[in-house]
Amino acid sequence: xxxxxxxxxxxxxxxxxGILGATVSNIKEQNGSVIIVKxxxxxxxxxxxxDEIDFSVQKGEVFSLLGPNGAGKTTTVxxxxxxxxxxxxxxxxxxLDPWKDGYELHKRIGVIPQGFRFFDKxxxxxxxxxxxxxxxxxxxxxxxxxxxxxxxxxxxxFEQLSGGQKQKVGLALAMVNDxxxxxxxxxxxxxxxQARRSIWSVIESFKLQGKTVFLTTHYLDEAERLSDRVxxxxxxxxxxxxxxxxxxxxxxxxxxxxxxxxxxxxIFLRKSADMDVTMRDGTIEVPLKQSKDLLKVISxxxxxxxxxxxxxxxxxxxxxxxISLVGRMNEGELD
Amino acid sequence: xxxxxxxADFSVFRREYLRNKEGFFFALxxxxxxxxxxxxxxxxxxHSPINVYALNEDNGPLGxxxxxxxxxxxxxxxxxxxxxxxxxDYLLKNSYSQGILIPSNFTYSIHSAGxxxxxxxxxxxxxxxxxxxxxxxxxxxxxxxxxxxxxNFIAIVQKSVNESSPSYIDFLIPGLIGFTVLTSPxxxxxNLSAEYKKSKFFKQLSLTPLTKGEWxxxxxxxxxxxxxxxxxxxxxxxxxxxxxxxxITPLVLPFVIFGSLLFVSLGMLVGTITKSIESAxxxxxxxxxxxxxxxxxxxxxxxxxSWLARIAHIFPLYYIIDGLTATMVYxxxxxxxxxxxxxxxxxxxxxxxxxxxxxxxxx
Numbered sequence: 033x034x035x036x037x038x039x040x041x042x043x044x045x046x047x048x049x050g051i052l053g054a055t056v057s058n059i060k061e062q063n064g065s066v067i068i069v070k071x072x073x074x075x076x077x078x079x080x081x082x083d084e085i086d087f088s089v090q091k092g093e094v095f096s097l098l099g100p101n102g103a104g105k106t107t108t109v110x111x112x113x114x115x116x117x118x119x120x121x122x123x124x125x126x127x128l129d130p131w132k133d134g135y136e137l138h139k140r141i142g143v144i145p146q147g148f149r150f151f152d153k154x155x156x157x158x159x160x161x162x163x164x165x166x167x168x169x170x171x172x173x174x175x176x177x178x179x180x181x182x183x184x185x186x187x188x189x190f191e192q193l194s195g196g197q198k199q200k201v202g203l204a205l206a207m208v209n210d211x212x213x214x215x216x217x218x219x220x221x222x223x224x225x226q227a228r229r230s231i232w233s234v235i236e237s238f239k240l241q242g243k244t245v246f247l248t249t250h251y252l253d254e255a256e257r258l259s260d261r262v263x264x265x266x267x268x269x270x271x272x273x274x275x276x277x278x279x280x281x282x283x284x285x286x287x288x289x290x291x292x293x294x295x296x297x298x299i300f301l302r303k304s305a306d307m308d309v310t311m312r313d314g315t316i317e318v319p320l321k322q323s324k325d326l327l328k329v330i331s332x333x334x335x336x337x338x339x340x341x342x343x344x345x346x347x348x349x350x351x352x353x354x355i356s357l358v359g360r361m362n363e364g365e366l367d
Numbered sequence: 368x369x370x371x372x373x374x375a376d377f378s379v380f381r382r383e384y385l386r387n388k389e390g391f392f393f394a395l396x397x398x399x400x401x402x403x404x405x406x407x408x409x410x411x412x413x414h415s416p417i418n419v420y421a422l423n424e425d426n427g428p429l430g431x432x433x434x435x436x437x438x439x440x441x442x443x444x445x446x447x448x449x450x451x452x453x454x455x456d457y458l459l460k461n462s463y464s465q466g467i468l469i470p471s472n473f474t475y476s477i478h479s480a481g482x483x484x485x486x487x488x489x490x491x492x493x494x495x496x497x498x499x500x501x502x503x504x505x506x507x508x509x510x511x512x513x514x515x516x517x518x519n520f521i522a523i524v525q526k527s528v529n530e531s532s533p534s535y536i537d538f539l540i541p542g543l544i545g546f547t548v549l550t551s552p553x554x555x556x557x558n559l560s561a562e563y564k565k566s567k568f569f570k571q572l573s574l575t576p577l578t579k580g581e582w583x584x585x586x587x588x589x590x591x592x593x594x595x596x597x598x599x600x601x602x603x604x605x606x607x608x609x610x611x612x613x614x615i616t617p618l619v620l621p622f623v624i625f626g627s628l629l630f631v632s633l634g635m636l637v638g639t640i641t642k643s644i645e646s647a648x649x650x651x652x653x654x655x656x657x658x659x660x661x662x663x664x665x666x667x668x669x670x671x672x673s674w675l676a677r678i679a680h681i682f683p684l685y686y687i688i689d690g691l692t693a694t695m696v697y698x699x700x701x702x703x704x705x706x707x708x709x710x711x712x713x714x715x716x717x718x719x720x721x722x723x724x725x726x727x728x729x730x
Contacts, residue, residue, distance in 0.1 A: 115570050115728040134728070135576070143574045149566050153386035154379055165375030166575045189386075 064091045066213055066244050067112060072121035074107055081107040083268035084121065089213075089261075094235070094245040096255040099265035100358060105248040106146060108265070109217050112246065113143050126212060139167065142206025146217040148199060152191035156182050156201045159190070163208040171208055180204045180234050196227025203234050213244040220254060232258060252351040262350070266358050276350050283357055284348030289318040289329055293340040300336050305329055368584065372577050377585035384555075384589065393554065398547045398597040399604055402539065405665065406609040409535045416444040417495045419465040419503075422454045423447065427474020433485070433510060434469070442502045455488060464490040465499045477514065533696045536611040540601055541691035542664040547597040548626035549659060549684050552590045556634025557651035560725070561644040573727035583635070583722065590627040598623060613695040618703055622694075622710070626687045629714040632721040633683075639724045658682040663689065683713045 067089035074082040082104045089095040097105045110116035111123060114130030114137050123130055128137045150159050157173050164171040177186050180200040185193055190201065199219055206214050216235065220228040228251075235258055238245055249255050255262050256276045263273040272279055291297070298311040301318060307325070310317045318329050326345070333340060384390045419437065423430045438445045448457055448466070458466045466488035470476075476483040487503055489496045563569045572582065598619070605611035637654065641647040661675065662684035668676045679685045690706030693699040 110570075113574060115573055134573075138574050139576060141574075143571075145567055145571055145574075147567070148571070149568055151379060151383045153383050158379065158382070162375055162379045163575060166372050166577050168371065168576070 065089065066091045066126055067095075067246065068122075068124045069108075069112070070122040072108070072111065072123060073119050074104075074111065074116070075119055080268045082111075082118075085265075085268070085270045087263055087270060087273055089244060089246060091244055092239075092242050093260045094239050094247060094258050096259040096262045097246070097248040097265055098250065098252065098255045098262050098354065099248075100250060103265045104268040105250075105265055106217055109215055109246065109248050113141065113215055114138065139209060140212050142209060142211030142214045144199065144202035144206055144214075144216050144219055146221070148202035150190045150198075150201055150205075153189050155187045155189060156193070156197075156204060157186045159201055160204055160208060163205045167209040169209060176204050176207050179207065179237065181230060194227070196223045196230060199223065199227075199231055200234065203231070211243065213246060214238055215246045217248050218250070219247070220249070220251065228254070252349070252354055256350040264354060264357055266361050269361075271357050271361055272353075279353050280348050280350055283353045287320045287323075287326070288346050288348065288352075289320060289326065290342070290344055290346055291316050291318075291333065291340050292342040293338065297333070297336070297338045297340055300338060301329070301332065304332055368578075368581060369576075373581045373585050373588070376577060376582055377588055380585055380589055390555065394547075394551050394593045395596060395600065398543055399600050401543055401546070402601045402604050403608070405539050405543075406536055406605060406611075409539070416442055417465060417499045417502075418463070419443050419445055419467055419499055420448050420458060420461075420463050421445050421467040421469070422450065422452070422457075423469045424450075424471040425469045425473035426471055427478075429474040429477060429483075430469040433473075433506070434467075436506050436510070437467075437503065440502050440506060443499060458488055464493040464496065467503065533612070536605055536609045537613055537696045538663075538667050538692060539665070540605045540611055540613050541695050542666075542688050543601050544594070544598050544623070544691055545626070545662065545684050545688035546659060546664045547601075548594045548623060548687060549630055549662075550655065551593050551597075552586075552627060552630040553634045553651060553655045556586065556631055557638045557647050558644065560635050560638025561641060561647035562638075564639060565644055569727055579722070579725060579727050583631070583725070587628050587631050590631050591624050594623045594627050614698060616694055618694045618700070618707075619691065621707055622687055622691050625707075625710050625714045626684075629683055629687075629710065629717055632714070632718040635721040635725055636717060639721070639726070658684045661685075662687075663692070683710065686710050686713075 065088040067087075069085060069087050071084045071086060072082055073080070073084050085104075085108070097108060099105050107116060111118045112125055112130055114125075114134030117131050125137055126140055130137055154162070156177060160171060160173045160176055164173075173186075174183075177183050180203045182197060182200050182204060185197050188197075190198065193201065202219070203216075206216075214235075219235070220231050223231070232254065235245060235247070239258075245258075247255070247258060259276060261273065261275050262279060263270045264279070265271070272283060274282060292314055293316050294314070295311075298309065298316050301307075301309045301316065305318060305328070307321075307329070308319050320326055320329070330343075333343070384394070421434055421437075423434060425431070434445045434447075437443045445467075448454065454466060454468045457463075468486040468488070470484060470486070473483050473485075485503075485507065487500065489500060563572075573579075602611075602613060602615065606613070633654070634651070637651050638647050641650055661671075661679045662682045663679060664684070668679055668685075668689075671679070686706040686709045690703045690710065693703040693706065
């Protein structure tokens, strides 16, 4: 009975309905979700690249998949794009099965693969016009070049562009078909800080146009700045999924005390403070569970007689959450 | 198959190809260089005059007028040896092959005895000896006629007896067309498909409405055009510069078209089934080079030992060159059609294999 009601809803919405619609009917666009993934699994030989992951992405959202190298990010995004076949599980992108309906799907999404490339001796302008012909679209090349800040390099051969400019050609091509979802696989890897910021501003302009952006990255600052929601992935599993703020408050220790000191201070605090004290590059961090811990730790430090400097109180960042989550998983604390 | 997308892909590929100077060189300049080179080496119709050294000991005028006549023949250049030398020693010492000695009493003997002798020294091992001897003989003949005050009853118009029988350059043109049909797709498609696979450029293209059939079609169109242009360039060069005598018939077209299709497919196949760009290059060369030299490209198969000629039959290029030769040189329709049928079968197998092995995306 429940199944029938679902079908009725689709027919009311004017959705195309067919055999294929029936097979993926239970995960077609629901509540504004443009990407729905259920129990997705993919293995390469004995290596489980993706291990039964679930998530959905809302329309207009910037969704980031964050994880260390080899976590399964690219495999996930390639399955969503329909250029890699899943072993098991269900995937719907804009209500389509990416593998079976890839050809239809590709007209509606924009993709910048990792290490985007184009013909060495073609210019960004020619690239845009080429894609426009392939998609059968009339485009204003000048307008697109301006949007991705490539006007000055419009007639430079691709091989002579900088890394950031090459990625921008990718962004420009993703605009040609007026895509509903943009998939960006590590768009700023290997770029200098200025080029990264410049790419970020283009991604933010996509969001302003109401487009959905699916981003994979291993840069935490990038995910924190751009995303509405972040899924942290490691060893093929999603270990946390929420907005950056929520992730920090859920998994982070809300406050931490940092100071510069040597081994003696570190060992002293570990022994006497009964807290999870860590030391990295001469900076000692003391996570604070409650506010009264602050007074306790400060008096311990003051009374120890061991020299220290640069005492300060900090909020956890997404990076701290990430390192702690991935670290805990690698140590076997998380499933 | 959408023509607009094929044309869009064709024009971006064409620009890429022509902007790469090596591509342009190998496609259009190299075949012309080849035909100039081989044409110049093997076409025998523009000999420079043969150097003949002469010692004129004659006291009268006839000796030097005989040498003048030899010079005017154009085929011989008379170089006067220093007087006072012992003539045969002089020739040997300088490694000269041809020499003429006109004795001191040459004019006197003719006038008094009506008979005189010219001594010709030559080296039988030298290929120019026959020509030089022939020229000297005919000049002597003309002199005899003039001296005896008789006239030429028979005028000889010189013509080659084998005007209609094929010469080396005639074989060279279909051979070098086959060479272009083979090398221009093989050298670039192998590398290109291996590289596009490695850099995931194929995956990227799979995310556009372009299909792999459309992509392959635009490549085939390009290589057919390249082969057609070099066909025209080589035939024109061969005919105008070296007097080649080949027929241009519509049957040439299917050989060039299906030949290009065949080697685009083979190149794709090698590029897609190999693991790396390097191994693709090595295997590509292992296939290309023996085929290039053993299929009758530069020399007719008939000059090869028969076992080697039999090996040539395993190469698809052999049937292309043999078929082109049959139609362009011999006007042998039946033989050309048999070759064409064989090419079509190989072409079908290879292009299906290439399309099946060539994957836009991964399982």
